[in-house]
Each structure stands twice: as structure tokens, then as C-alpha cells.
Amino acid sequence: MLKISVLVDNNALIGRYFLAEPGFSLWIECGGRKILFDAGYSGIFLRNARLMGIDAAAPDTVVLSHGHSDHTWGLSALISERTARGMKDRPALVCHPGALARKKLRGADAGMIIAPEVLGSFFNLRPSREVMEIAENLYWLGEIEPLVTPRGTLGEAMDEGGDWRPDACFDDSALVYDGADGLVIITGCSHSGICNIVEQAKRATGRERIADVIGGFHLRSGSEEEMRPVLSYFEKAAPHNVHACHCTCFAARAALAAKFEADELGVSSVFEFK
Numbered sequence: 001m002l003k004i005s006v007l008v009d010n011n012a013l014i015g016r017y018f019l020a021e022p023g024f025s026l027w028i029e030c031g032g033r034k035i036l037f038d039a040g041y042s043g044i045f046l047r048n049a050r051l052m053g054i055d056a057a058a059p060d061t062v063v064l065s066h067g068h069s070d071h072t073w074g075l076s077a078l079i080s081e082r083t084a085r086g087m088k089d090r091p092a093l094v095c096h097p098g099a100l101a102r103k104k105l106r107g108a109d110a111g112m113i114i115a116p117e118v119l120g121s122f123f124n125l126r127p128s129r130e131v132m133e134i135a136e137n138l139y140w141l142g143e144i145e146p147l148v149t150p151r152g153t154l155g156e157a158m159d160e161g162g163d164w165r166p167d168a169c170f171d172d173s174a175l176v177y178d179g180a181d182g183l184v185i186i187t188g189c190s191h192s193g194i195c196n197i198v199e200q201a202k203r204a205t206g207r208e209r210i211a212d213v214i215g216g217f218h219l220r221s222g223s224e225e226e227m228r229p230v231l232s233y234f235e236k237a238a239p240h241n242v243h244a245c246h247c248t249c250f251a252a253r254a255a256l257a258a259k260f261e262a263d264e265l266g267v268s269s270v271f272e273f274k
Helices: 044-051 075-084 116-122 194-205 224-237 250-257
Strands: 002-008 025-030 033-037 061-063 092-095 103-105 124-127 132-135 138-140 156-158 164-166 174-179 182-187 210-216 241-245 270-273
Touching: 002 044, 002 182, 025 132, 033 132, 044 075, 061 132, 075 116, 116 124, 174 194, 182 194, 194 210, 194 224, 210 270, 224 250, 241 250
Parallel strands: 033 061, 061 092, 092 124, 182 210, 210 241
Antiparallel strands: 002 025, 002 270, 025 033, 103 156, 132 138, 138 174, 156 164, 174 182
């Protein structure tokens, strides 16, 4: 079984007073494991989680989809919370090695702000470019290959030599759950290309049927030029559901909803899969 609870998104659903921010964080329960997938910009994931009856400070594993600030800066709040509560265990932290590097967007810091040696004091760092099983039937996809669409660049990243280079977002990855109803693909921002992520998930599992694609698709304009290859690929992939959020603009979500089951997602959304 897989259960996904949305702790942070740009949108908070009506009904209870949750906080939203332009970031992303999920709480995932799978095979008896508890996984924090991204941590948003700030500590609101902890507050929202408490309102949902979730202790987000006590994951077995933390997974970072990539190193951008809207997905990693909340780690500072997580460390503070765990330290204040005297929590001594070191949860695994899974990410691409590049997620630990400094990044810049438009000249401003936009990447990991905690040095790897400091992170290693609080987490068991498990950086990997390879596919890795995180929980029963739940897999980290590692470095995403440009299987369908070419890879672009966004801002700059610091290389191992300390030089700033155009950032090809090699660190952007995702999770896939191999469930009874098909694959559930869980993305952060999809800088590596949402079509590439879906294709890699299919190849990693050897399955074609897709139950859902959940997360940020990094479709920022919704223009015909941007959407044409995505819609063409998704028509062939035929997902049963699509839950695009976070860095997916309204026009892009509307275009997806016109062709697929595309329900609303926001803070406090909960999804369950067999």
C-alpha cells in the first residue's frame, strides 16, 4: 500500500487553515516506512503535518527530488525540530549527489544551504545516481536520462572544483511506486523533463500501465510549443490520473485536464494506492 499526504504546495485546499508557499513537500507511507519527500522552503510542512495528525519530524527516510531552495530549505526547520526534541537517530537522506551543491538563479542563492558535512551529522547521507529501492515497491529513479525530450539548463550550479557552471539539473529525479493498479510516479519539479521521468519509471520497472503522475511538472507557460510534446507523449503513455501542481501553471494544468483525469491537488490532499 502507498499513502501520499501533501504537506506543502503553492495551493492549500479549502476546509481547514493550512499554510501554503511556493514549495513542495509530501509525506509518504509505504510498506511500513515513513518518507519525507522534499521539505519546502520553510518549516510550514511541520505545522501542516501536525494538523493532519502526522509527525513529519520522524521519517525513516528523507528523499530530495533535487537541490533547489523550494524543496530543501525546510531541512533547517527539520533539524531544529529534531534537535529540540532530542531525537538522536539519523534517518537516511536519499538524493542525487548534485542536490548537495550550491545553486544560483538570477544571481541569488537557490540551492542547498546546509553543507554536506553538517547534513551528515543529522542524516545518513545516501547520494545516488542509480535506481534504489526506498521501501517495498517504491524506487528512487536516480539520474534521469533525456529519453524523450532534450535536457535544458536553469541558472548555475557549483561544480566539484568550486566553479560556477550552467546548471543542467542532473540532480532532478523522482520516485515510482510499482503498485497493483499500475505505476504511481512522484515528481518534485521535473526539471529533467516530465516525459523523461515517466519513461525512465517505465523502463526501471518494466511496466507500462500508469495509475497516476503526481507532483510538479515544470510547465511554466502552458503555450502550445511547451505543451505539444508533453500532451503527445502522455496520450501514448495513457496515465489513468494526473495530479500536476507546484511549478505547473494554470494553462498547463487546464490543457492536461482537457485530455486526462486531472483532479485538484493542494495542501491536505491525501492519495492511496494498492
